[in-house]
Amino acid sequence: MVFMNHVMTVSEINKYIKEILSRDIILSMVFVSGEISNYKYHYSGHMYFTIKDDKSVLKCVMFKSNGSALKFTPENGMKVIVKGYISVFERDGQYQLYAEDMQPDGLGSLHLAYEQLKKRLESEGLFDQYQKKKLPYLPSAIGVVTSSTGAVIKDILNITGRRFPGVEIKILPVAVQGEQAPLQISRAIRKFNELKNVDVIIIARGGGSLEELWAFNDEKVARSIFCSEIPVISAVGHETDFTISDFAADVRAPTPSAAAEMVVPDKAVLMEYLCNLERQLKNLLAKNLEQKKLHYAKLMDSVVFRRPFDKITQEMIRLDNLNKYLHIGLISGIDKNKARLSTIAGRLHALSPLSVLSRGYSVAMKEETGNVIKSVNDVNKEDGVIIRLADGELKCTVNEKLHCK
């Protein structure tokens, strides 16, 4: 039959197509896999994108109510599986996939969310090695953030008790999975930092699936670990489980038991080391004393102490010799001088005016002044004159001057 005279409007035909599609059971819930492109996150909160395969594209929309529940952020190029229904946007005459849920194709959405958060926090520097603090060698108090029941706390208490019982343990109990867990865990870390009553914090949880460990991949938890001034050990899951708190923490322990081993030293080992040091101390003192004794004995043994007077007698002999030479020298010196003296005395005697006098010469002196008369002009007539002879003096008077020049 030809409906030639039934002419429809655009709106009518679009509406008709929409109705047909809505009646199709398959199209009311489909799972479509493809690659995201032309992704636009509208300010309204709705997401518009297309998914494509190598041959064709399909327009999609995800409303805010559905999109906000996504644990990951969709990106262009991402391969996804979209769950939703096919319907028609009548205004544009466009059929599209109305997305109700989306999953990364290949990886779980949780896993993807984990990768995205890890990348983001890493680029912010939360995992930087140089930010990590050293664990105290022997803490006086340990803070433990974990469930107050179960095997984990038991293990931690047992192992620390075995290794070093004298260390105090303070437990802040938290939920380790579920919605409340991230908030409780991050609050507990901050509380210990406020109270400052522990030297190290262990956050611990036993093994489980990615969902069960999910609280330790939470951004709040990572940030409170990073901001903690007290060193934090992250001990979550089994050896092969890596959570974001492991990267943010100062130290990752592969298991809670490993954390208990690394947080305190083994008392028995330390005791033995201390005993060794004590023994060394005693031995060294004995050795030192022995050395000093030997040194002393050696000194005593030297010539200086065995024949201390040797030096003195040596010096005495030397002194005697010197004395002898001094004496000899002195005497010969005296004799020499004696000889010299008599030689000079003899010469002096020869020159003495007294010996001249004894040869008949006399000295005339003016009586008045006592001066020696050398010239006839020194005296006048009638002057008194003293004449000194070898054996005495004559008092005379000048009678006449003869030979005046």
Next chain:
Amino acid sequence: MLKGKSFEEAISELEEIVKKLEKGDLSLEDSMQMFKKGVDLSGYLSGKLNDAERKIKILLENEKGEIVENTFLEGE
């Protein structure tokens, strides 16, 4: 002088003393003094090691929002 010294500090000091005595160039008086200090440190350290008393507390918030320390009983 020794009180409040951390375990790590005390044991490092003891190691230093042993090193000094090993070198052997100390006077007699200094040797004796070092030895005595070493013995004191050793006593302090073994005291810390011998403390076997377990102090396990659980921290709970009371109605006022304050943290209260209670003794932790395992299996609670």
